[in-house]
């Protein structure tokens with residue numbers, strides 16, 4: 626059995642830079658047509674000029690005969706200038722602006738501390754230029770329970786933001802809770818949407834502690850209870866156009882994951898399509914998979930759908946234990962495990 630899908634896009638991807646970029650890029654470029662590339666490098670991509678340079682680095686690192694288009698983003702800070710949004714739109718290569726609350730996740734130290742104050746003129750410019758705001762939706766209050774941070778962000782920041790700026794396009798990234806599902810469904814289609822990762826569809830928080838501490842299942846927002854996982858599966862397999870594929874594939878070197886203070890991020894690019902197919906198959910909703918992987922994202926961003934296809938074969942395949950590169954190795958999600966739905970470029 627095989628499944629032919631319009632070539633998917635990844636609406637939330639970390640490609641990094643340097644040796645890590647070269648190691649991970651082919652896994653995304655061989656399967657996806659486009660990807661929204663996250664700007665949380667060191668230093669972060671805060672200007673259109675930096676986004677142009679980063680895009681060139683990515684394009685140079687692409688495998689030959691690859692039609693992969695990186696869609697760049699800007700990292701919002703308290704001092705981003707409204708004019709930067711105009712430059713970004715005119716560049717034709719920047720497709721969104723990313724909000725990291727300062728301290729919320731990997732390389733977010735330079736993120737936003739004053740969204741409702743200093744950032745307002747920029748957000749208004751974004752409405753004018755129809756530029757979506759992508760959100761890492763967690764509060765950063767160290768007193769807030771880590772499992773409640775997404776819900777608190779919705780109540781304290783996102784809902785008030787959308788009330789204040791109802792015409793702002795917003796993507797809530799990597800949703801992890803029933804609260805987020807309900808919130809997205811309560812907002813207008815076409816203006817507010819969410820990306821969903823493979824890990825938040827397949828794993829609950831037990832996976833962090835199964836047989837011992839599992840650093841390769843640690844990401845932010847952290848995995849939640851089973852009821853939340855089920856709510857996200859129901860939302861995406863219902864066929865709602867407000868949810869689309871965003872792997873949040875976030876590679877870190879093995880030694881930085883298997884460490885006394887391990888980094889947050891799951892490397893899912895090589896396995897993501899197999900895993901999304903598994904989720905939709907288990908839910909009896911394979912007929913809804915293609916909208917999630919290939920239609921809802923471009924429709925939301927106002928971009929054309931891809932015109933080529935990819936094939937997933939219902940064949941068991943073993944996920945490599947690790948991917949080695951010049952300066953280290955990366956452990957993929959579900960390393961060493963057997964999956965079905967083999968993407969044809971791996972045949």
Ligand SMILES: NC(=O)N[C@@H](CC(=O)O)C(=O)O
Pocket residue numbers: 639665730731761843844845846873875876889890891
């Ligand atoms: N998801 C993660 O756990 N990590 C991401 C950052 C992010 O998307 O929050 C990373 O850049 O490593």
Ligand SMILES: [Zn+2]
Pocket residue numbers: 730761798799845846
């Ligand atoms: Zn994030």
Ligand SMILES: [Zn+2]
Pocket residue numbers: 637638639663873874875
């Ligand atoms: Zn991310």
